[in-house]
Amino acid sequence: MWGRGLPRPSRKSQIMDAALACYAEQGYAATRLTTIAARAAVSEAAIYRHFSSIEELGAELYVQYFTLYATRLAEAIGTPGSALDRLRCVVRVSLALYREHPDAFLFGLEVLPAFIRRLPVGFDFPLEQLERVIRDGQSEGSVRAGQTNILAAMFLGALLRPIGLTRLAAPGALDLRADTSNDTLIEEAALALLRAPAR
Amino acid sequence: MWGRGLPRPSRKSQIMDAALACYAEQGYAATRLTTIAARAAVSEAAIYRHFSSIEELGAELYVQYFTLYATRLAEAIGTPGSALDRLRCVVRVSLALYREHPDAFLFGLEVLPAFIRRLPVGFDFPLEQLERVIRDGQSEGSVRAGQTNILAAMFLGALLRPIGLTRLAAPGALDLRADTSNDTLIEEAALALLRAPAR
Numbered sequence: 001m002w003g004r005g006l007p008r009p010s011r012k013s014q015i016m017d018a019a020l021a022c023y024a025e026q027g028y029a030a031t032r033l034t035t036i037a038a039r040a041a042v043s044e045a046a047i048y049r050h051f052s053s054i055e056e057l058g059a060e061l062y063v064q065y066f067t068l069y070a071t072r073l074a075e076a077i078g079t080p081g082s083a084l085d086r087l088r089c090v091v092r093v094s095l096a097l098y099r100e101h102p103d104a105f106l107f108g109l110e111v112l113p114a115f116i117r118r119l120p121v122g123f124d125f126p127l128e129q130l131e132r133v134i135r136d137g138q139s140e141g142s143v144r145a146g147q148t149n150i151l152a153a154m155f156l157g158a159l160l161r162p163i164g165l166t167r168l169a170a171p172g173a174l175d176l177r178a179d180t181s182n183d184t185l186i187e188e189a190a191l192a193l194l195r196a197p198a199r
Numbered sequence: 200m201w202g203r204g205l206p207r208p209s210r211k212s213q214i215m216d217a218a219l220a221c222y223a224e225q226g227y228a229a230t231r232l233t234t235i236a237a238r239a240a241v242s243e244a245a246i247y248r249h250f251s252s253i254e255e256l257g258a259e260l261y262v263q264y265f266t267l268y269a270t271r272l273a274e275a276i277g278t279p280g281s282a283l284d285r286l287r288c289v290v291r292v293s294l295a296l297y298r299e300h301p302d303a304f305l306f307g308l309e310v311l312p313a314f315i316r317r318l319p320v321g322f323d324f325p326l327e328q329l330e331r332v333i334r335d336g337q338s339e340g341s342v343r344a345g346q347t348n349i350l351a352a353m354f355l356g357a358l359l360r361p362i363g364l365t366r367l368a369a370p371g372a373l374d375l376r377a378d379t380s381n382d383t384l385i386e387e388a389a390l391a392l393l394r395a396p397a398r
Contacts, residue, residue: 029228030313110310111363114229127364144391146384149373153364154357154388161356162349164310165326174348185345189353192343193392 012050015040019057020103024167028058028110055114062115065104072097073129083137084191090130091159091187098163099177109164127152134194144196151194158190211249214239218256219302223366227257227309254313261314264303271296272328282336283390289329290358290386297362298376308363326351333393343395350393357389 018040022031033054037044051057076089098105119125130152137143144151162182166174176182217239221230232253236243250256275288297304318324329351336342343350361381365373375381 025312027310027312029309029311111226111308111367112228113224113226113367116367144384144388146388147373147381149364149368150361150381150384151388153361154385157356157358157360157363158353158392159356161360162352164356165348165352168310168312168315169348174346182346182349185343185349186353188396189343189345189350189392192394192396193357193388195391197387197391198397 011040011042011046015042015047015050015057016061017103019061020107023058023061023107023110024103028107028112058112059115059118061104061107062112063118065101065108066116066119067123068101069094069097069105069108070124070126070129073126074124077129077133082142083133083140084142084195086133087130087137087155087191087194088187090133090155091190092183094159094163095176095180095183095186102177105163106167109160126156130155137194137196142196143194155190155194158193159186162186210239210241210245214241214246214249214256215260216302218260219306222257222260222306222309223302227306227311257311258314258317260303260306261311262317264300264307265315265318266322267300268293268296268304268307269323269325269328272325273323276328276332281341282332282339283341283394285332286329286336286354286390286393287386289332289354290389291382293358293362294375294379294382294385301376304362305366308359325355329354336393336395341395342393354389354393357392358385361385 015036019031019036022035022039026035031054033044033047036054036057037047040047047054047057051060072093073090076093077086079086079089081089127149131148134143134148134151134155138145138148162174163176166176214235218230218235221234221238225234230253232243232246235253235256236246239246246253246256250259271292272289275292276285278285278288280288326348330347333342333347333350333354337344337347361373362375365375
């Protein structure tokens with residue numbers, strides 16, 4: 001069915017899944033091609049049939065999931081409602097995407113400037129999307145005054161760092177994948193960061 | 200003055216400064232030995248006289264500055280006062296250390312599990328230090344109820360992500376080094392995340 005030398009799509013996705021599993025466990029920087037090959041049960045040559053280098057494999061995955069996250073955020077932010085309601089949706093959508101693609105989400109949390117630069121010109125970054133909702137909330141009077149990129153970064157940091165911690169925490173110390181009982185705490189604390197102080 | 204083959208201390212610190220500058224610009228994962236050598240104006244062989252590999256160089260720097268941050272946090276957290284006062288000190292000490300060693304601080308913000316594992320057994324992690332203050336605040340009634348590792352991660356994420364953003368933001372969009380006018384905003388928003396809701 002597949003000609004000689006023609007890459008099989010199934011093998012490509014097998015390599016991509018293996019790479020994500022390695023990144024999630026060891027971090028991107030520490031992951032070697034040989035580890036990915038072993039995990040995918042393919043030869044290193046098979047990886048090079050699909051990707052010109054280990055960086056290209058990383059970049060393709062990073063851009064794919066970063067784009068997916070930005071798309072989901074745009075949907076959350078586009079829902080009708082007050083700024084605080086839409087920010088609450090941001091928290092829910094982020095936890096939902098982590099649960100759907102945990103390895104990819106953890107990889108996307110790594111700040112990799114070389115890959116971020118691969119995103120297309122005009123890409124609507126999560127931070128910029130959040131800044132717009134924050135500005136709406138500031139106009140409404142529901143979000144505290146202040147520089148919007150700082151507030152957006154703080155909100156994103158508060159929301160994403162517990163997810164990143166799941167990778168480092170001792171076994172049993174933090175589960176945000178199966179255990180949803182802390183979702184309300186995360187929502188309330190993240191919103192409290194942005195909410196305008198009562199006068 | 201220096202014997203043949205004996206490493207000169209000044210050259211070692213020159214290599215370490217150059218490595219930090221490269222990591223801060225490109226991220227750890229994208230930094231090559233040749234780039235560090237060029238920036239330090241030494242040969243690659245000179246680097247190998249001080250470090251057995253590029254990973255050893257990274258690990259030594261990571262452990263050094265992670266330890267420094269943990270020490271400063273312990274001092275901040277050890278100051279007398281309410282839990283919220285001590286958490287305010289955490290924000291101030293973090294911004295101060297970033298301003299003192301900006302490149303090293305940005306490198307320390309990268310989550311590199313392989314290096315984190317190099318820290319000694321019993322190391323008092325920033326997260327664990329924060330959990331203790333949060334527990335104190337929960338006893339006082341000043342900090343919201345909830346799982347302490349989640350709250351500590353959220354506080355740390357809120358505090359550190361704007362600093363990480365300085366590396367990625369467009370020129371002029373975010374300066375937390377020379378410009379201290381946003382320090383109060385960062386303090387207030389980070390504390391609001393943890394403060395117990397008014398009844």
